[in-house]
Amino acid sequence: MREIVTVHAEVLVIGGGGAGLRAAIAAAESGARVALLSKVYPMRSHTVAAEGGAAGVAQPEDDLEAHFRDTVAGGDWLCDQSAVSYFVAHATAELTWLEHHGCPWSREPDGRVAVRKFGGMKRARTWFAADKSGFHILQTLFHTALALPSIDRFDEFFCTGLLVHDGVCHGVMALRISTGEPYLFLAPSVVLATGGAGRVYRFNTNGSIVTGDGLAMAWRAGLPLRDMEFVQVHPTALPGSGVLITEACRGEGGILLNAEGRRYLQDYGLGPETPPGQPRNKTMELGPRDRLSQAFWHEQRAGRTVPSPRGDAVHLDLRHLGAERLAERLPLICSLSEKHVGIHPKDAPIPVRPAVHYTMGGVPTSVDTSTAISGLYAAGECASVGLHGANRLGSNSLAELLVFGRAAGERAAARARAGAPPPPGSALGHAREHLCAIQALRAKKGTVRLAELRDAMGSIMDECFGIYRLGPDMERGLSRLVELRESWSDLELRDASERFNTELIAALELSCALDVALAIGASAAARKESRGSHQRLDAFSVRDDERFLAHSLVDYAESGVPAIRYGPVEITSYPPEERVYGGEAQVGDS
Amino acid sequence: MTVLEIQRYLPESDQAPRWQRYEVEGEPAWSLIDALGYIKDHVDPTLAWRASCRMGMCGSCGVLVDGVPRLGCEVFLRDLPDRPARIAPLAHLPVERDLMVDTEGYLRRLRAVEPWLQPSDADPVGPVGERLQTPAQQAKYLETAQCIGCMLCYAACPQVAVNEPFLGPAALAAAHRYLSDSRDHGHARRGSVQGLQGVWGCTLVGTCSEACPKGVDPAAAIQREKVRGALSFVPSLFVRGEDD
Incomplete structure (x- = not known):
């Protein structure tokens, strides 16, 4: 066994995307010495791919209460309302903070920050930087972090486990990808900011790095995962590649058409039809993502989708926006559409179809980002702070990264200041064993091919845990996931090298993804109702507040189907109602 | 079928970079990154490169395609010439392994x-x-x-x-x-x-x-x-x- 390199820090941040960088900056500004670990260089993190924008109340006619209500209703009442209140109250200040650090938010002619309409939002409140909002947010955070000498970056370090002993987190074990060396990072505070798990599905909008590593680590360390059955399927991605075509296309006035040229969303409770180019909040194309993806499913079943070489699609028509507005507001979409499907949206509609996009569930945290393990905090997509409920509204997650990333960094720094006990010797022994086992995986003998296992997992998830779900399909999928997870230990690896052994990293990522897939599957099969993004076509096709106005909690199991428990949803001021969009949502509004 | 000649360099075993030829059963709409994934999955698991977003935003996947610096995710098999394309790491930067250069x-x-x-x-x-x-x-x-x-x-x-x-x-x-x-x-x-x-x-x-x-x-x-x-x-x- 190679010698373990030990690094001490006050605050350890795992993940260099939006939440991780914001946490690192907040911790550093609170006076802590920060070690920022990321399996990729921070500017490569998947926050970079977010397009549409970040929500924060900014217009005089808007108010926090409206943002709160939109978010709770959008989440089909599975949100923890104090988390939503905290979020809406802090989002605007964070977006402004980002502006102060250079983020090139798109502007009004007089120099004020501009906002655009977004799905499920009653007012325009989405700040945007053309259609590269995530990129500019990440870039601004990365550049800001470069200025802070108390942030030590450990780029291309793959975290393999949390060092937890008696309910206290003392650090993490990791692998330095460039050399293959085992590392032990010790710190009184650890912030998990590792993003989501879209890659457990085959057809998704996520980058190849989005494999749920942090979710699996927290789960293995003894924390339950919460609301994992709620996986957001974005309604508009390119067929074949799954490349995201932002909701901002519709916010700017784009329309969706079926094979007959009909604005089919009016047939799914989202009408009345609005004139092309004149989008109306919470209506038609500006309905929430779950409803739009479900409408596609029905259109496909009815044979009203458009066949394309890489799968059925509907048409996203942006032609009426005109070349100038497209260039100003949606330049990336124009370029992606031209490059990937050979269509410039000024000339012809873009073929789009739903693709898995976002993990609503995650590591349960309090509003202050703390978890049930002392010293462990979580923020961003890997966390379940209670903001998104059963369906996230577009543009809430970029703001979430900032609001809760900052909170995590400040909390983590405060704990580090207060001092925490060092890890006991037995914990360090456990860390050594863990790292030893990782080292032994290189070129391990076995009979299972990594790619086959990965693709089998993705196909099961696509088939059994997609837009609509059926009890028997889910049971079948679940038992298959249990088998697939077990077969990981029989994986055959053929690369024996130490430096940049990306086969080993892929195997570790797959083991995480398999855990997360199982957590999703078990949580989905157990929820016998339909809510938000979890829709069943069997006897449980409606929302059941009597039994299931509750967070699911899936507990870790070494093997077999993990057990599900339920915990209370916090409702402070907005009791459950029916979710209404389209014309009904406008009743009483000016 | 697409033929790629890829510059390989394994720092633990290669004295100098070498060229290796791979055959890819891909679709015209595949990007070069998809093709590299096919090779890793089906032919040679030791091939290493960086990539993530596959939409030209994360900046990970720069390589030389027939000597021209390109993002691998923006090069599609349909655009490659009939002869084998040569894929190499970005020039002027130290090569760490295969197609990965020092950042x-x-x-x-x-x-x-x-x-x-x-x-x-x-x-x-x-x-x-x-x-x-x-x-x-x-x-x-x-x-x-x-x-x-x-x-x-x-x-x-x-x-x-x-x-x-x-x-x-x-x-x-x-x-x-x-x-x-x-x-x-x-x-x-x-x-x-x-x-x-x-x-x-x-x-x-x-x-x-x-x-x-x-x-x-x-x-x-x-x-x-x-x-x-x-x-x-x-x-x-x-x-x-x-x-x-």
């Missing part, structure tokens, strides 16, 4: 230009506390703010190969981005970008701008900084600066 040098150069906003509290603010900036003011730096750090411009720049201290196109473009931002008052940054390690190390061949996949035009940014540097030595009585 640290770029980040060191980037940091040297202090690429962060250095604002002033005296700037006018809007209704939510944002610093006001009109679209026209924003247009002065928006193009250079699109840099994704993919380093294609370093692979294209002849000066990077021969002048080691040269900050290079992307870092200088980042300097220009902040120096052209109406909200920025970090004028000390100007010193670091003048001199031979800075804009005066550029010989104006413009290959960086041709290589840039995001339309950043580092060559133009460098020329504007040369002008800005030159003007700072000339009394303003005679010449008016472009960024007053």
Whole structure:
């Protein structure tokens, strides 16, 4: 066994995307010495791919209460309302903070920050930087972090486990990808900011790095995962590649058409039809993502989708926006559409179809980002702070990264200041064993091919845990996931090298993804109702507040189907109602 | 079927880079990154490269395709020539393994230009506390703010190969981005970008701008900084600066 390199820090941040960088900056500004670990260089993190924008109340006619209500209703009442209140109250200040650090938010002619309409939002409140909002947010955070000498970056370090002993987190074990060396990072505070798990599905909008590593680590360390059955399927991605075509296309006035040229969303409770180019909040194309993806499913079943070489699609028509507005507001979409499907949206509609996009569930945290393990905090997509409920509204997650990333960094720094006990010797022994086992995986003998296992997992998830779900399909999928997870230990690896052994990293990522897939599957099969993004076509096709106005909690199991428990949803001021969009949502509004 | 000749280098076993030929059963709509994935999945699990977003935003997947710096996710099999395409790591940067090149040098150069906003509290603010900036003011730096750090411009720049201290196109473009931002008052940054390690190390061949996949035009940014540097030595009585 190679010698373990030990690094001490006050605050350890795992993940260099939006939440991780914001946490690192907040911790550093609170006076802590920060070690920022990321399996990729921070500017490569998947926050970079977010397009549409970040929500924060900014217009005089808007108010926090409206943002709160939109978010709770959008989440089909599975949100923890104090988390939503905290979020809406802090989002605007964070977006402004980002502006102060250079983020090139798109502007009004007089120099004020501009906002655009977004799905499920009653007012325009989405700040945007053309259609590269995530990129500019990440870039601004990365550049800001470069200025802070108390942030030590450990780029291309793959975290393999949390060092937890008696309910206290003392650090993490990791692998330095460039050399293959085992590392032990010790710190009184650890912030998990590792993003989501879209890659457990085959057809998704996520980058190849989005494999749920942090979710699996927290789960293995003894924390339950919460609301994992709620996986957001974005309604508009390119067929074949799954490349995201932002909701901002519709916010700017784009329309969706079926094979007959009909604005089919009016047939799914989202009408009345609005004139092309004149989008109306919470209506038609500006309905929430779950409803739009479900409408596609029905259109496909009815044979009203458009066949394309890489799968059925509907048409996203942006032609009426005109070349100038497209260039100003949606330049990336124009370029992606031209490059990937050979269509410039000024000339012809873009073929789009739903693709898995976002993990609503995650590591349960309090509003202050703390978890049930002392010293462990979580923020961003890997966390379940209670903001998104059963369906996230577009543009809430970029703001979430900032609001809760900052909170995590400040909390983590405060704990580090207060001092925490060092890890006991037995914990360090456990860390050594863990790292030893990782080292032994290189070129391990076995009979299972990594790619086959990965693709089998993705196909099961696509088939059994997609837009609509059926009890028997889910049971079948679940038992298959249990088998697939077990077969990981029989994986055959053929690369024996130490430096940049990306086969080993892929195997570790797959083991995480398999855990997360199982957590999703078990949580989905157990929820016998339909809510938000979890829709069943069997006897449980409606929302059941009597039994299931509750967070699911899936507990870790070494093997077999993990057990599900339920915990209370916090409702402070907005009791459950029916979710209404389209014309009904406008009743009483000016 | 597509044939790729890929430059391989395993630092633990290869003395020098070598070429290896692979056959890929792919679709015309596949990107080069999809093809590399096919090879790793079905032919050779030791092949290594960087990639993530597959939509030209994360900047991970720069490689040379027949000698031209490209993002692997923006090269599609349908666009490759009939003969085998040669895929190599980006030029002018140390090769770590196979198609992976060292990123640290770029980040060191980037940091040297202090690429962060250095604002002033005296700037006018809007209704939510944002610093006001009109679209026209924003247009002065928006193009250079699109840099994704993919380093294609370093692979294209002849000066990077021969002048080691040269900050290079992307870092200088980042300097220009902040120096052209109406909200920025970090004028000390100007010193670091003048001199031979800075804009005066550029010989104006413009290959960086041709290589840039995001339309950043580092060559133009460098020329504007040369002008800005030159003007700072000339009394303003005679010449008016472009960024007053």
